[in-house]
Amino acid sequence: xxxxxxxxxxxxxxxxxxxxxxxxxxxxxxxxxxxxxxxxxxxxxxxxxxxxxxxxxxxxxxxxxxxxxxxxxxxxxxxxxxxxxxxxxxxxxxxxxxxxxxxxxxxxxxxxxxxxxxxxxxxxxxxxxxxxxxxxxxxxxxxxxxxxxxxxxxxxxxxxxxxxxxxxxxxxxxxxxxxxxxxxxxxxxxxxxxxxxxxxxxxxxxxxxxxxxxxxxxxxxxxxxxxxxxxxxx
Numbered sequence: 001x002x003x004x005x006x007x008x009x010x011x012x013x014x015x016x017x018x019x020x021x022x023x024x025x026x027x028x029x030x031x032x033x034x035x036x037x038x039x040x041x042x043x044x045x046x047x048x049x050x051x052x053x054x055x056x057x058x059x060x061x062x063x064x065x066x067x068x069x070x071x072x073x074x075x076x077x078x079x080x081x082x083x084x085x086x087x088x089x090x091x092x093x094x095x096x097x098x099x100x101x102x103x104x105x106x107x108x109x110x111x112x113x114x115x116x117x118x119x120x121x122x123x124x125x126x127x128x129x130x131x132x133x134x135x136x137x138x139x140x141x142x143x144x145x146x147x148x149x150x151x152x153x154x155x156x157x158x159x160x161x162x163x164x165x166x167x168x169x170x171x172x173x174x175x176x177x178x179x180x181x182x183x184x185x186x187x188x189x190x191x192x193x194x195x196x197x198x199x200x201x202x203x204x205x206x207x208x209x210x211x212x213x214x215x216x217x218x219x220x221x222x223x224x225x226x227x228x229x230x231x232x233x234x
Contacts, residue, residue: 010052050195070092072171072178195225
């Protein structure tokens with residue numbers, strides 16, 4: 001609940017990817033919650049609704065705090081250097097924790113926070129990232145799918161022309177590849193079910209549907225539960 005406005009939100013299931021997991025996802029007792037920094041769903045009162053829903057459905061939740069990966073968003077928005085963007089991204093991650101950590105306590109689910117700045121040091125992440133870039137080089141169809149989603153993200157964020165957006169495409173491709181490598185590394189720990197307040201990336205829908213058999217098997221085991229957030233009373 002937002003004490004300033006009295007707003008309350010509730011979370012409901014929007015879509016399950018893949019569709020074959022419509023029933024089986026309920027048998028999982030743990031999930032991942034991927035936090036996108038400085039976005040509306042991860043601020044109260046929407047964040048409270050997400051956490052409440054997870055408390056109702058899971059015993060354990062790995063909160064993946066997207067700090068280091070956020071640097072790519074900052075660079076795409078015009079921050080001049082990778083170092084500056086990384087420092088800002090890590091700072092924003094710490095600020096999120098200071099402001100929001102209490103939201104994760106008090107319910108039956110055990111929440112554990114792991115930042116992407118930690119995951120990116122795992123050998124499994126490094127290996128998966130390398131293999132995904134190799135897949136991009138070897139499979140034009142997969143590369144086009146990643147590029148399509150990168151361009152779509154940029155064009156949602158601004159009214160820039162396609163020419164302006166194209167100069168940022170590689171940064172967003174890197175974001176998508178890092179995200180897929182993170183999910184793959186987590187899958188090795190039997191963390192295959194991701195909860196997120198929004199639709200799955202189309203390229204990930206295609207991966208779990210079996211279109212890219214050369215993609216890491218860990219990534220192809222992924223399940224996404226897309227949540228819809230709605231203000232109560234509306």
